Amino acid sequence: MDKTSKNKIKKEILLANPRGFCAGVERAIEIVEKSLEKYDCPVFVRHHVVHNKKVVENLESKGVTFVKEVDEIPDESIAIFSAHGVPEDVEISANSRNFKYFDATCPLVTKVHLEVKKHAKLGRDIILIGHKGHPEVVGTLGRHPKHSNTKIILVETENDVKSLNVNGEKLAFVTQTTLSVDETKEIISALKKKFPKIVGPNADDICYATQNRQDAVKQLSLESDLVIVIGSKSSSNSNRLKELAEKCGTASCLIDGYEDFNTNLLEDKKVVGITAGASAPEYIVDELIAFLSKFDFKDVRNLSKNNENVNFKLPRELQ
Numbered sequence: 001m002d003k004t005s006k007n008k009i010k011k012e013i014l015l016a017n018p019r020g021f022c023a024g025v026e027r028a029i030e031i032v033e034k035s036l037e038k039y040d041c042p043v044f045v046r047h048h049v050v051h052n053k054k055v056v057e058n059l060e061s062k063g064v065t066f067v068k069e070v071d072e073i074p075d076e077s078i079a080i081f082s083a084h085g086v087p088e089d090v091e092i093s094a095n096s097r098n099f100k101y102f103d104a105t106c107p108l109v110t111k112v113h114l115e116v117k118k119h120a121k122l123g124r125d126i127i128l129i130g131h132k133g134h135p136e137v138v139g140t141l142g143r144h145p146k147h148s149n150t151k152i153i154l155v156e157t158e159n160d161v162k163s164l165n166v167n168g169e170k171l172a173f174v175t176q177t178t179l180s181v182d183e184t185k186e187i188i189s190a191l192k193k194k195f196p197k198i199v200g201p202n203a204d205d206i207c208y209a210t211q212n213r214q215d216a217v218k219q220l221s222l223e224s225d226l227v228i229v230i231g232s233k234s235s236s237n238s239n240r241l242k243e244l245a246e247k248c249g250t251a252s253c254l255i256d257g258y259e260d261f262n263t264n265l266l267e268d269k270k271v272v273g274i275t276a277g278a279s280a281p282e283y284i285v286d287e288l289i290a291f292l293s294k295f296d297f298k299d300v301r302n303l304s305k306n307n308e309n310v311n312f313k314l315p316r317e318l319q
């Protein structure tokens with residue numbers, strides 16, 4: 001071994017497991033792609049089908065048009081609702097139109113919609129834990145039956161729980177699926193303390209993919225000097241991964257792809273961890289690994305595998 005190679009610091013890339021696409025995202029993208037293949041008419045998607053810039057750009061390049069509202073979709077076309085779910089009004093307005101539509105709402109979000117309806121039917125007021133303005137939250141709020149005598153209230157923080165003024169005798173909670181597991185636990189325990197009779201899911205409605213990626217990024221953060229999260233700024237679960245890495249004391253950044261990466265962050269770093277949000281495709285991880293190899297990060301190690309065997313069926317017409 002010569003003197004130069006002896007003094008060279010070994011640099012390593014660690015990959016979180018699991019990372020990247022979840023079953024709900026895979027299903028939503030497949031619904032769009034199969035619709036493009038099967039139908040001759042134009043395909044419109046209400047809202048970004050999943051919160052990933054590159055996925056959206058790729059579908060646009062194949063001819064998909066993304067719109068904000070159903071009334072922007074012309075008759076005789078194919079309409080698709082995004083994985084985040086939609087308020088009931090959107091479905092009603094689509095049913096009155098002359099186009100075919102597919103609902104790409106993740107079944108785990110639909111499960112929360114059904115919980116809201118069930119609680120309202122049983123006369124319970126509902127606390128929704130989530131982030132104001134996020135499309136999933138807008139969709140879930142919009143699933144509360146209009147003529148119900150009950151109400152649905154959004155709570156974002158433990159402080160919001162303190163100022164809640166509701167009757168705790170008939171009260172339930174549901175949650176957004178892509179929240180921070182730890183913060184949600186704290187909000188739920190504040191709710192249970194204030195309203196001992198509140199009912200809800202056993203733990204929360206946070207989905208398996210969000211939970212598993214957060215567990216994996218905790219492990220990744222313990223072993224890395226820097227955690228790079230691949231995902232878009234609009235992606236809730238990707239933002240939570242970055243926050244969690246930072247809470248674990250490891251520097252972190254959130255990027256759409258290697259082109260956005262600030263290489264100054266590599267200074268003095270020996271182990272760089274990579275993970276990807278539930279809407280980020282794996283090819284972006286591969287591109288980033290290739291890019292980092294130019295900076296001597298050539299050894300790549302996968303952290304222990306957490307196998308996810310979740311699959312969601314496509315709508316029958318697209319199977």
Ligand code: SF4
Pocket residue numbers: 022023024025083106107108109177178207208209210237278
């Ligand atoms: S992150 Fe969870 S809720 Fe959202 S699409 Fe994926 S599996 Fe469904």
